Every structure is written in C-alpha cells, then in structure tokens.
Amino acid sequence: MSEKKIAEKMKDVAKYIYSSIIKKQSPTLESPLRSLSNVDYSEEKGYFELQGKMKQRTLTANTVKTFAQTLMMMNESKKIIETDDIATKREMYYISKNWGEARFKEQPESDSIMDDVEAMLMVNREQLGFIPEEKGGDVAGELIVIDKDPDTGKQIKIDCTKFGSGAYSVPSSVEHLGFQTDAKFILAIETAGMFQRLVKHKYWKKANCILISMGGVPTRACRRFIRRLADDQKLPVYVFTDGDPYGYGSIYRTLKVGSGNAAHINKFFCVPQAKFIGITPQDILDYKLPTHPLKDVDRKKIKDVLKNDPFVKHHKEWQKALKQLATLGKRAEQQALAKHGLNFVISDYLPKKLSDSKTWLP
C-alpha cells in the first residue's frame, strides 16, 4: 500500500467520525480482533490467517480518551508520512507528551494504540512511519546483503563473512534489501550463546550456511528478513531452539506462522518453509541431555498451546512432542549439549540432525 493511500485511508476514518458526530451519532471504530482465537491455520497458506471477528469501539464517556488518542496518533502518523520521516515507538510516546491531558503515561499505552491503528487500517506500523527500537537479529555466514547508503543512496554490499567474531545486524526495516549467496540453508538459532559458539568455530563455513540469531521470540524485522532471504534465494530454513514449551510454542511458532497479536500482517511476517530440527523431546532422550524439571508456567504453556494454538492443533507431530515433553516433565537447553564436549554440537549433533529429516518437527 502506498503512503498516499494510507493517508487517504486515515482521512476516510476521520471523515466517517466527523460525519457521525455531526449527525449526532456515536461513531464506532472497528478493527480485527487480534488474538489466537481469531486466526486460522492451513498448511497451504502457511501462516496464521485472520478470521472475521472484529473488535468494536463506540465513542462513549468510557472510550473518549482512547478515541482521542487514536485520532491524535493517526494525525501524527499522517504528518510523519507526509514529511517522509520515521519515528520509533519510543519517540511516538514522547511526541504524545505534547498532548496535554491526552498524553500517554507509559509507553505500553502508546504501543497498544499504535497496534490498534495498525490493525484498523490493516497496514504494518512501518508503513505508518513507526519503527521499533528492537533490532532484527544477528547474521553471520555466506551472505552478501545489498543495502543503500542513507546519504548518497548508493548501493553498498555487506559481506556477512567479514564480521570476524561479530555479526551483521538486521535493520528494523528490510524491504529494500537485496541478497547474494551460495549457502545451502539458513539456520535460525534461539540463543545468542549458541550463535556465538557456531560463529566462533565458523560453523557456517563448514556447513555452508547462514546463521541467524533470533535472541528469543523473533522480531518482525527478523521474521521478514528470513522470509525474504529464504524466498529470494530459495533456501530451506532450519530452526534450533531450547527444548522447552517456550522455544516450541512461542519462538518457533511465531517465526513460522506469525502471532495472534499481529494477525493482520502475519502474511508478510512468517516463514512457512521453516522446519524445526531441535532440541526435540526425543533428542532429550536420544542424547541423554541434562535437564531441568518443567516449571508451572511450562506446564501451563503446554496445556494452553494444545488447547488454543491453531498451529499445534493442526500438527499431530507437535501435539505428540508436547505431550511427550509433559510426560518427561523435563526441559533441556541448547547448551546442554556441552555435556558431550563443547563442540559436540558442531561435530555431531547438527550434522546428524540436519541429515535426518525424520527427527524434525513440522
């Protein structure tokens, strides 16, 4: 959607509100309900698709503040777009400090209104001119990223093999990037610690791959980066997380099919080709990994995911794996592989896992 179109869309909303008020009717704003209960999953589409449930907010004494804040933020977004600028989510929160009584007290309030505007207009917040602070993840390996110099607009080529013990950092907006690579696959890793180990021993060179550290639940930019790279270069994506409900239900699931909260934009922010290689519950047994007992939150997460997550409900394998984990009553971290030697992960675990697709999870 072009920026002009977005500005038009905002004007339409404003016009509707104006005409309602003049007619002495309470305007009602509608946005899709952003939650797991309002998404559907099918393997063909490959992502969480938004269903028809709408959240309605009618202007009343109780909603007058949110209404005012929503309109003020739309107004701010329009100004940002028109001047071809950007604002971080934090900056938006500070802009609101000029709004007197309507200002946000904490950034989460501002973020939540931003999410509302985003969903109402069915756009992604970068299109509204708002960018997150969080960085998109770290990249190392056989990859050249093609970016532009912010001042000159001249093309720059960034060689991701040339960061030594460091890494290339995914920017918050990735739509303009181009890629060149001979790598065979992408390996997305949950923890920075494991990423460091693989970079240090140049695993990317041994396996001819691109390593990406997600640092927990992948950000939108990280998901988009992996998606674009995988689509563009036709690369398979393998995911390597801790063997716990959070690694499965939050990190992997969000990367692959998106989230309930961002349901309106999952289409772009998902990596349907991702496969889960480990650590699976079966790995815990096969590799006799040292474990920790499942915490109450873990058990709750398993129950919740089995009951409510359309992705897990779709895949029998995942249900089996989660139940297996629950029965084991244990969880294992990526680093637990160090039990068999610090480089066991490089020498044995990854090669073995990558070569045996039967040990993967969908």
Added chain:
Amino acid sequence: MSEEITKAHQMAAKQKEISIAEFFSKNRHLLGFDNPKKALLTTIKEAVDNSLDACEEARILPEISVEVIDMGSSRFKVIIEDNGPGIIKSQISKIFAKLLYGSKFHRLKMSRGQQGIGISASVMYGQLTTGRPAKITSKISPKHPAHYMELQIDTKTNKPNILKEQQVEWNKDHGTRVEIDLEASYSKGSQSIDAYLKQTAIVNPHCTIIYTNPKAEQIIFPRATDVLPDEPKEIKPHPYGVELGYLINMLALTEARTLQSFLTSDFSRVSANTAKEICQKAGILPNFKPSEVNRDQAERLIKAINSVKIMNPPTDCVTPIGSDSLERGMKKEIKAEFYATTTRPPSVYRGNPFIVEAGVAYGGDQPGDKTVRLLRYANRVPLQYQQSACAITQALTQINFRGYGLSQSRNSLPVGPATIVVHLASVWVPFTSESKEAIAHYPEIIKEIKLAVQGCGRQLASYVKKKQRLHNELKKRSYIEKYIPFISTALKDLIALSPQQAEEVESDLKSLLEEKRGKLKSIAAENTEYDETFAKIGSDAEAELYADSEDGDEQ
C-alpha cells in the same frame, strides 16, 4: 487489776468514724473533682442536670442561666439560676449541704442525677478550695417569699452548717439560684463547659440555656420545641436487679406484713404465684414477717429469685429523645451531608429497662482523616470523660465500619468524616464509677448499642454508595470535557476542518456524550436547622480537642 495499755488500745484511740463528707473531701476524684478544669465542669453539670430534672418533673419548660465569672488567681464564681419549682425552706440546707441526700436514690425513675451526691459535693469542693459558703436562693411560688441561705458542710458530721438565712425579694415566680465560688480553670475543647452546654442543648431541645462565659460573652441556646419529654414513670425495682444488701435494706423498711405481699407490692412483675414460687424455692413460708428475714434467708431469696422466670419490667418508664428530635439536634450542630438516627425498642439488663438511641452525621466539613467524633449520652447527660472506659466505645470498636464507608483499624474507633451520637436512657444507668462518666459493660447494653449504630450504619452505607456512584459519574463527565477537544483538534488536522466546524464537533460531541447520561441529582441532605454560630461553640479549639481528649481523667 491494773489496766495494761496494749498496742491495740493505743491504736483504738486513733480509730474513729470517718464521715462520708470527710471521705469524699479526701477522695474528690471519685466525684469528678480531679483537677480545676474538671471541677468547673462537674459543678455546672450537676447544677444544670438538677435544674432540668426538677423542671421536667414539675412540667415546666426549663429556662436556665449559667454564668461563670473569673475572679482572678484561678478562682471562679459560678451562678446557675433556673425557673424550676423551687425548694421548700427546710430542705434547702440538706439538699445543698448534706452529701447523699436526695430524692433520686431511693426510687427507680429515669432521671439525670442518681445518687444525690452531685451538687452538695460541689458546695463542699467550693468550701474546701475557697473557704466561701454556697449562696442559695429559692422560691416555690409567687405567694411565698424567696429564701436566701449561705451554707457550708460540716465535713465531720456531714451536716449542713447554715451561716446566714434570710427572706429576700426576688422578682421571679419560682425557681432556684445557686452561687458557688471555687478554684477552677476555664478552657475550651471537647471536655469544656461550652461543649457540655452545647451537647446538652442538642439532646434537650425543649430547654433554653443562657450562658455567660468568663469573657462575659453571652451565648443563648434557644428552645426548639415547646413539648416537654414525656414524664418518665417511676417503677418499682425488678427482682432480677436486686442485690443482697439492697434486698436486706428493703426487707427492713417495707410496710408489707408478709413476705409474699412484700414481693408482690415492692417489686414490679411479681404476681402472687411467682411470689409463692420464690418463697417455696427459698424454703421460707410466704407469710413470714419480712423484718424477721435474716441474712441467710435473704441470700436464699436472691438465689430463688434468679431461678424463677419473671416477666421483664414494664418499659414505659424510659423515654427516649426520639429519632426526629435527635436528628434535629444533630443538624443544628453538625454541618454534614447525611444524617441517620435510630431508636431501639426497650430492652432490659439485670431487671432494669433501657433504650439505646444512635445517630450518625456524615460528611460536610468534618475531617476525613481523623477518628470520628463520638458524642456519648446517658439519660440526656453528655459524657465527656473516660471515653475509652465506656461501654459505648467498646461496642463501637466491635462494629465493622468498613462496610459503612468509614475506615477502621482492628479494635478501634472508625476514622472518617462523621459524628456518632449514642444515647442510653434507663431508670438506672450503670456507671463504672461515681463520677458518672463511663457506662459499665453489660452485654445486653453493648448488644443494643451495636444494633442501634448498625441501624444508622446501614443507612449510611447506602448513602456512601450513592455518593460513590455520583463521584464516578462526575469523574466520567470531567473525562468527557477533558478529551473532547483532542478529538476535534485531530479531526481538524486530519481532514482540514474550519475552526467553526471544529467547534461544532466539540459541542455536538458534548451533547452526544452527556445527554445519554441523564441529569445529575444532588443527594446530600438539605439542612435548614444548621446554625453556624451554634455549631461553632465548643469546637473552636479543634487542636485542643484532639490534644487533651482522654487524659484529663488520669491527672
């Protein structure tokens, strides 16, 4: 045989009878003369209480003048004058200059004074501290002359000492005037004479009090109603309330010739059958002569009485202030938003009928962060000391006030913008001591106090809830006012509205959002009775009020 002087003999020489007067002169705190400030209050209190009792008994609308004159060097002259029935000449000296002389001790009737110690104790206190006699003038009718006397108490014999006696001209149909000089100190606050007179006026709307304070300022508490409270009926004691000593006394003094007739005629609610049952259980013949009942038999009688079921005493002998009068009195004094009063049906403790009344005044100018103001009354007399020792206070600490919109920590009085009034009316108010400042802790009384205050509390709770709703509503409305301008500003920018259009948006929005909410109703009580000058009296030294609250008594 030569008489041996033993130690016991020597000691016997020093042992002699102590007169009541002598005893009390050394134990003045028992009567409320602990310190100069309290002595002034007690003196005025006793005189005013007596005047009100006398007027009501004689069915006269009371008009009492109280004058306090500062004579310097911590001496004060107190003059109390009423329009009561007066006192016949032969009684004057005994009433004012003989301790334990009075009409109230030997009967059971709801009245302010009970023991007959009060006013003569003031006379004695004045005499002890200034050496001056009390000066009494009394006149019983226009046809009779007024008598003037100067009196002192012979503290050794508890007999009046008449220093001067003469007939005087007094331009008054009837009444009594008492003048006592005493060592005292005058201050303001909750335990002051100002507060006493005001609180008295609240629960006695039928009397007029003209008060001249030591600064020679005159304050009039005007009569609010011409209706005298119903004359309380005198009742005979109920058997359940009689103790051994009292019973022995009654047996000795009775005119009845048989035990059965003594029981039926000298007590209330004892039928011939009940009397026979008592006699039978005590193992004494019903026709036994009462004067010949010995201590042992009397004790058996008491036991028998308590094992026999006897109907509760009649309760028409207790007259409450009444919810309406109490509310009117409170409205005069307290500027609040809400008033609730309750009068409980009569109840009985140890054979004594009593009625509890309570009132709550909430909100207004009262401070919300302090303990509530508690006004305690017994038979229409304000109780200003020993709050913590009183059954009323104890009962209140057992009530959960949080449900009524006040805050409260465990086992203490509630905190909040409220005044709580509790009145106990009874033929015999059980005080914890002779100074009559705290009610004794009978479970029956505590229960009734709780029920009365809880009755008011429930009304208060519904008011507080309404107020909370109103508050929320107002908050929402202010919300509307606050955020509407932002909507119009944003719209104005987004779709380039003209200033007029933006204004239209604002006014349309206002009517759109507010119309749906309906009109606001004011729920606070309208108070036409409130009189600012009246209310100020006694509360002009708030700081002092909280500073000295309890401890006066212990000094």
